[in-house]
Amino acid sequence: xxxxxxxxxxxxxxxxxxxxxxxxxxxxxxxxxxxxxxxxxxxxxxxxxxxxxxxxxxxxxxxxxxxxxxxxxxxxxxxxxxxxxxxxxxxxxxxxxxxxxxxxxxxxxxxxxxxxxxxxxxxxxxxxxxxxxxxxxxxxxxxxxxxxxxxxxxxxxxxxxxxxxxxxxxxxxxxxxxxxxxxxxxxxxxxxxxxxxxxxxxxxxxxxxxxxx
Amino acid sequence: xxxxxxxxxxxxxxxxxxxxxxxxxxxxxxxxxxxxxxxxxxxxxxxxxxxxxxxxxxxxxxxxxxxxxxxxxxxxxxxxxxxxxxxxxxxxxxxxxxxxxxxxxxxxxxxxxxxxxxxxxxxxxxxxxxxxxxxxxxxxxxxxxxxxxxxxxxxxxxxxxxxxxxxxxxxxxxxxxxxxxxxxxxxxxxxxxxxxxxxxxxxxxxxxxxxxxxxxxxxxxxxxxxxxxxxxxxxxxxxxxxxxxxxxxxxxxxxxxxxxxxxxxxxxxxxxxxxxxxxxxxxxxxxxxxxxxxxxxxxxxxxxxxxxxxxxxxxxxxxxxxxxxxxxxxxxxxxxxxxxxxxxxxxxxxxxxxxxxxxxxxxxxxxxxxxxxxxxxxxxxxxxxxxxxxxxxxxxxxxxxxxxxxxxxxxxxxxxxxxxxxxxxxxxxxxxxxxxxxxxxxx
Ligand SMILES: Cc1cc2nc3c(=O)[nH]c(=O)nc-3n(C[C@H](O)[C@H](O)[C@H](O)COP(=O)(O)OP(=O)(O)OC[C@H]3O[C@@H](n4cnc5c(N)ncnc54)[C@H](O)[C@@H]3O)c2cc1C
Ligand SMILES: Nc1nc2c(ncn2[C@@H]2O[C@H](COP(=O)(O)OP(=O)(O)O)[C@@H](O)[C@H]2O)c(=O)[nH]1
Ligand SMILES: [Mg+2]
Numbered sequence: 001x002x003x004x005x006x007x008x009x010x011x012x013x014x015x016x017x018x019x020x021x022x023x024x025x026x027x028x029x030x031x032x033x034x035x036x037x038x039x040x041x042x043x044x045x046x047x048x049x050x051x052x053x054x055x056x057x058x059x060x061x062x063x064x065x066x067x068x069x070x071x072x073x074x075x076x077x078x079x080x081x082x083x084x085x086x087x088x089x090x091x092x093x094x095x096x097x098x099x100x101x102x103x104x105x106x107x108x109x110x111x112x113x114x115x116x117x118x119x120x121x122x123x124x125x126x127x128x129x130x131x132x133x134x135x136x137x138x139x140x141x142x143x144x145x146x147x148x149x150x151x152x153x154x155x156x157x158x159x160x161x162x163x164x165x166x167x168x169x170x171x172x173x174x175x176x177x178x179x180x181x182x183x184x185x186x187x188x189x190x191x192x193x194x195x196x197x198x199x200x201x202x203x204x205x206x207x208x209x210x211x212x213x
Numbered sequence: 214x215x216x217x218x219x220x221x222x223x224x225x226x227x228x229x230x231x232x233x234x235x236x237x238x239x240x241x242x243x244x245x246x247x248x249x250x251x252x253x254x255x256x257x258x259x260x261x262x263x264x265x266x267x268x269x270x271x272x273x274x275x276x277x278x279x280x281x282x283x284x285x286x287x288x289x290x291x292x293x294x295x296x297x298x299x300x301x302x303x304x305x306x307x308x309x310x311x312x313x314x315x316x317x318x319x320x321x322x323x324x325x326x327x328x329x330x331x332x333x334x335x336x337x338x339x340x341x342x343x344x345x346x347x348x349x350x351x352x353x354x355x356x357x358x359x360x361x362x363x364x365x366x367x368x369x370x371x372x373x374x375x376x377x378x379x380x381x382x383x384x385x386x387x388x389x390x391x392x393x394x395x396x397x398x399x400x401x402x403x404x405x406x407x408x409x410x411x412x413x414x415x416x417x418x419x420x421x422x423x424x425x426x427x428x429x430x431x432x433x434x435x436x437x438x439x440x441x442x443x444x445x446x447x448x449x450x451x452x453x454x455x456x457x458x459x460x461x462x463x464x465x466x467x468x469x470x471x472x473x474x475x476x477x478x479x480x481x482x483x484x485x486x487x488x489x490x491x492x493x494x495x496x497x498x499x500x501x502x503x504x505x506x507x508x509x510x511x512x513x514x515x516x517x518x519x520x521x522x523x524x525x526x527x528x529x530x531x532x533x534x535x536x537x538x539x540x541x542x543x544x545x546x547x548x549x550x551x552x553x554x555x556x557x558x559x560x561x562x563x564x565x566x567x568x569x570x571x572x573x574x575x576x577x578x579x580x581x582x583x584x585x586x587x588x589x590x591x592x593x594x595x596x597x598x599x600x601x602x603x604x605x606x607x608x609x610x611x612x613x614x615x616x617x618x619x620x621x622x623x624x625x626x627x628x629x630x631x632x633x634x635x636x637x638x639x640x641x642x643x644x645x646x647x648x649x650x651x652x653x654x655x656x
Contacts, residue, residue, distance in 0.1 A: 005557050055456060076455035083461035085448035086260075087311060090441060136369050195313030195440040195553075198304055 017060075018182045019069040025113040027099035027106040028080045031132040031134050033165035035098065036072055039173055044164050061177040068177040070094075089117065094126045094176050099147075101131045101160060102139040109148065113155060126179045128157035128172055135162040214462065214485045218244045220636075221480045221487055223467055223494035226254035227622075228613040231629045232493050233421045234306060235641050238459035244487055245454060246480070246509055250464035252451055253496060255596075255602060258285035258555065260444030265513075268359060269592045271501040275591070278515070279557025285442035286513060286555065288594075289616045290547040290564035291625075292317055292530060294434035295427040298626035299446075300308075300437070310451040317436035318526040323533040324392060328584060330523055331400050333428055355387040359421050375415040383414040391536075397421070399534035399543055405568070406535055406542050418486075423623075436621070437527060442555045467498060470610065472490035491609045491636055492538060496599035499612055507598040509567035509618045512578055515590040516561040520548055523583075527552040527561075530620060532578055542568040544581045545620045563588075568618045569595065604635065613634045 024032040024033045073092070078084045089095070095117055099110040110129065117127055131142060131150045133152050144160060151158035157175050161168040164204045219241040222233045230252075233245045251257055259265045261281030266273035279283070293314070300545040303309040312588035321328040324343065332338040338495045344352055373386055386396050398404045404422035409417055410539050427435030439445045455461055469481040470492060478486040494505040519525045531546035538544065565581035574595055582588070611632050616626055633641050 055307055055452075076452060077454070078455045078461050080460070081462040081465075083463040085451060087441075087445055087452070090445075176283040195315045197313055198300060198309045198437075 015068055016065075016182075018180070018202075019071060020093040020180055021073065022070045022094040022096065022176070023073045023092040024075060024087075024096050024098060025079070025084075025110075025117070027103075027109045028077070030098045030100040030103070030106050031163045032096075032098050033074050034170060035096070035130065035132060036074055036159065038163045038166055038169045040072065042166075044166075045091065053189040059173070061174055063177055066182050068182075070179065071172065073196045086120070090119050091123060091151055092121055094128070094180060095121070096128045096130050096172065096176070097156075098130045098132050099142065100133050101104075101142045102133055102136050104141050107142045111150065114156065117155075126157070126176055127154075127156075128159070128176050130168075131158075131174055132163060134160040134167055135164045214244070214465075214482065214487050216244075216556065217488040218242050218460075219489065220244075220491040220493060221246065221489040222482070223247075223492065223498040224254050225249075225252045225451060225463070226495050226613075226616075227256040227447045227450070228508075228625060228632075229254075229493060229495055230447035230454070231302065231626075232613075233459055234308070234450040234453035234457070235358060235629075235633055236493075237454040237459040238306065238635075239637065239642070243454060243459040244462070244469060244480075244489070245451065245459055246462045246465045246482070248464070248466050252463070252499075253444045253447045255288055256443060256447055258287050258444030260285045260442075262286070262557075265592065269594070271329050271590070271592070272306055278560065283551075283557040284555065285444060286561075286562055287443045287549075287564070288511070288513075289443070289648045290511065290545070290566060290620065291443060291616075292438055292547065292621050294423060294621050294623060295430040295435055295437050296423060296622055297427060297621065298486060298630075299622040302626060303393060303449075306450070306453055308453050311449040311452060312488040313440045314437040315440065315528065316431045317438055317528045317530060318433055319529050320400065320434045320436065321523060321529060321531040321532060322396050323537050323580070323584075324396070324554060325537070328531055329525075331396070331434075333432070333434065343396055344393055351387050351389055352397075353388060353407055355383075356421075356425075358387070359418055360425065364415070373414075375418055376413055378414050379411050380414045380417045381410045383417075384410075395534040395536055400532045403532075403619070403621065406541075436530060438549055438553055440554050442549075442553070442560050450637070457539070460603065470499065475607050491611065493611045493613075493632065493636070495613050496601065499601075499610065501605075502601060502603045502608075502610065502612060503554060503599040503616075505597045506600050508574070508595055509566060509598055509615075510569050510574040510578060510595045511564060511566040511595065512575075512582065512594075513592040514565065514582070514585055514588045515556075516563055516587070518586060520546075520563065520584060521549070521586050523548075532620075538580045538609055540567075540577070541570055544578060544616070545618065546581045546584060547620060566618055568598075593605060605632075607633070609636075628655055632654055 026032055040057045056071050056073045058071050060067050096108045097113045099106040131147050148158055159168045159172045161172055220236055220243055222229050222245040225247040228545055237243050262278055262284035263273055263281045265286050267449055329343045332341045361369055379597040401424045402417045424435050467481050467482055471479040471481055477492045479486050522527050527550045529548045533544040535541055535543050544567040546565050548561055548563045549555050551558050556562050561586050565578045567578055599615045605611040614628055
């Protein structure tokens with residue numbers, strides 16, 4: 001269950017934990033699952049199978065004042081036939097829209113995802129654009145400058161990444177963590193509609209709620 | 214699409230999505246298709262509000278209802294019993310992680326032309342006008358007996374065999390009057406008509422226990438409702454299925470279910486054919502394999518105020534027991550509101566529904582509508598209640614029934630569990646869901 005409260009920080013002081021829901025979007029095979037796997041477990045698989053059995057993964061990023069805990073939702077392949085459920089980006093406070101620098105179509109699709117998010121998601125959502133597979137520079141078709149200009153115009157964070165070499169993977173999550181507003185209203189993980197999550201054989205205590213206390 | 218699957222599921226209504234999830238979790242390779250471009254079929258929550266108006270061919274007045282996107286309107290009203298089957302399924306499969314709920318604030322019952330709150334504790338019971346003082350005492354004795362009675366311990370039965378005696382006899386044992394019987398059978402045991410009175414008492418006892426166990430979980434009422442509407446439920450189970458490898462295709466027409474020697478072998482969409490050993494679907498995908506057994510009328514009402522006499526509840530249920538209004542089946546009113554993120558600020562959605570008994574169904578729900586106060590907009594629709602005529606044993610096509618008029622999901626889940634068992638030959642094994650499901654904390 002999503003936890004909340006204070007965390008023991010590396011230097012021993014107590015910091016507040018803010019939990020955020022982060023979703024990944026982008027065409028199939030651009031490396032969304034690989035980026036998550038690299039960030040959360042430090043691994044990379046040449047033949048990445050869809051992660052079976054993971055509802056979402058969590059990983060924390062320590063900032064100076066706060067610890068940011070990401071609840072990372074992967075698409076579970078539902079993007080393949082354009083069958084992502086609205087529930088997926090419901091309440092998301094951050095999104096990484098991924099394209100493959102060796103495939104122009106995936107960049108075009110990425111811009112549609114960004115539009116979709118701007119239309120559907122909360123207005124305060126932090127969006128990062130990731131040009132993945134940067135290790136395949138010799139096959140590049142999407143220019144860095146083109147993507148950067150687009151990102152700037154739309155107020156997105158932007159980095160080229162490689163799940164394979166780990167380049168910029170931690171950095172992009174860190175950049176998002178820094179940009180996220182860390183106040184009472186926004187520090188709720190999950191769907192944050194202010195209801196409660198149900199847990200096993202339990203009576204009263206609601207388990208969702210503000211984390212930034 | 215052109216691959217071979219263990220099973221193809223047609224339609225993404227709640228029942229089909231739960232089945233799809235259970236099958237994927239059990240290791241089956243699933244293709245799940247819907248002809249619509251959204252999840253949920255009849256169990257979708259319609260958004261934005263403009264969509265609801267256009268569905269009913271009504272012009273939406275400008276600037277009256279806030280932002281259309283803030284609305285998620287259910288077509289089929291139901292609540293979850295806090296200790297019921299659906300909650301168990303949600304928790305055991307981990308789908309509950311995707312959802313948030315609120316307790317329904319109160320439950321009301323209609324008696325002699327007005328509504329009274331169903332008491333949930335001694336305090337409320339003392340001030341309740343549902344029963345007189347002596348009747349209250351008798352009713353308390355009855356509830357205590359039900360609470361203490363254990364099915365496997367005849368000593369706790371207090372000389373009343375609940376299996377071989379009717380509910381009518383149990384009522385007599387505690388001398389409960391007709392009004393109390395009405396309230397007990399319809400507002401606590403949630404029976405839809407009075408057939409239960411002549412049936413074995415244990416059926417009703419189990420239902421009252423479910424009611425009070427549900428009440429014990431969250432307090433205010435035994436009912437829960439998901440934030441953003443019931444349409445979240447099928448989406449949650451669809452995600453479960455996808456996480457366990459299920460493939461999803463929306464907006465995909467289903468043109469033919471291909472049979473060979475009376476047994477299903479695949480599904481065709483346009484030129485593409487997907488092969489499979491079994492098909493699971495809702496009745497609308499197989500019109501020739503279902504029969505109409507009744508009709509349900511539902512009326513969606515948009516209100517800019519809470520229901521009168523409910524203490525301004527932001528959510529509530531009102532049950533009108535059939536006898537109170539000379540009917541054979543109960544009328545249900547359910548109310549949800551902006552607090553559930555299903556309506557714009559200040560707005561309420563009331564749904565009045567019942568099983569159709571006459572050829573003027575709109576008149577049948579009048580008693581319900583009359584309780585609501587001024588109604589800004591009404592959408593009435595009548596749907597057939599369909600049941601399969603093929604049990605699937607030969608054809609390997611397993612068909613769910615339509616959603617009935619009950620106000621909770623117990624019958625929905627029973628249908629799903631029985632279909633799963635029929636198709637796989639075994640009960641669903643909850644242990645197959647990996648326990649770490651999604652909460653991998655890596656520090
Ligand atoms: C639909 C419904 C209606 C209920 N209506 C009443 C009601 O009208 N009045 C009420 O007090 N409780 C009622 N209850 C029971 C109530 O929810 C609690 O079980 C009860 O208030 C006491 O809870 P407890 O856990 O503190 O102790 P318990 O040990 O369950 O009971 C404490 C005391 O309350 C008495 N009691 C239990 N049920 C009733 C009852 N129905 N009427 C009078 N005394 C009762 C017990 O005999 C005991 O003396 C109702 C429950 C349900 C499900
Ligand atoms: N060279 C290279 N391959 C990658 C990178 N990221 C992912 N891949 C490969 O691309 C394929 C698709 O990755 P996957 O994570 O499943 O994509 P998803 O469908 O977006 O989740 C897999 O074969 C990965 O090994 C990367 O940064 N560099
Ligand atoms: Mg993936």
